[in-house]
Amino acid sequence: MSVEIALRAARVRYGPLEALHGLDLALPAGTVTVLLGRNGSGRSTALRALAGTVPLSGGRVLWRGEDVTRVPAHLRARRGLCFVPDLRAVYATLTVAENLDLALPGRRDEALAAYPELARLLGHRAATLSGGERRMLALARAVCGTARVVLVDEPSLGLSASVASRTYGLLAALAAPPAGAAVVLAEQRVPAGLPAGSLGYELRRGALASCGELV
Known part of the structure; x- marks a missing residue:
């Protein structure tokens, strides 16, 4: 498996608190990788470090061997990185249709095929949606x-x-040929239905506790 993106000795600080303590992660292309851990384990911070939405206080982010530590989040997105955070993942003042057209120009039908529940909500502002509806809207741009x-x-x-x-089926399909994306999920526990060869990294208090194949 070729490594698509990686953290090397990554450290992240929130004020006086260090959330990642020299974390090493190697995330392969064509694979679903799950970052496991309780709240406060560092899994969300690891995703943000990869996406560039939080700066590293030490260490590096490597993308196909290139150091992108200082590349800002919007330029990582242009290079082909999609990040769906757990909160504030949609534009609340825009309608569902506007969110889809902004994230997926000319591909609204694909999004509605993935999440037909959104079809009746196209004219609604995202701020008025339920939590699950907003989650589907955010996930559509990824899947x-x-x-x-x-x-x-x-x-x-x-x-x-x-x-x-x-x-989970749609996300797994992104890792399969021909797309072969590196799909990285942050979870509290292992989800059902992952494809064979999926990897797991367990994080505890901002450090790697264990790793291996999940399926």
């Missing part, structure tokens, strides 16, 4: 996009069991 690196923090947050299962 229908063409990113080489897809980072999703708690994909099933607020979703029904059936929609969550569909979502």
Whole structure:
């Protein structure tokens, strides 16, 4: 497996508190990787460090061997990185249709095929949606996009069991050929239905506790 993106001895500080303590992660292309851990373990911070939405206080981010530590988040997105955070993942003042057209120009039908529940909500502002509806809207840009690196923090947050299962299937398809993306999920526990060869990294207090194949 070729490494698509990696953290090397990554450290992140929030004021006086250090959230990542020299973390090493190697995230391969064509694979679903799950960052596991309780709240406060550092899994969300690891995603943000990869996406560039928090700066490193030490260490590096490597993308296909290139040091992108100082490359800002919007330029990482242009290079092919899609990050879906757990909160504030949609434009609240825009309608569902406007959010989709901004994230997926000319591909609204694909988003509605993935999440038909959004079809009746196209004229609604995102701020008026339920938590699960906002989650589907945010996830649509990941599962229908063409990113080489897809980072999703708690994909099933607020979703029904059936929609969550569909979502994991859509994310797994991104890692499969021909897309072959590096799909990285932050979860509290291992989700069901992951494809064979999926990897798991368990984080504890900002450091790597264990790693290995999940399926």
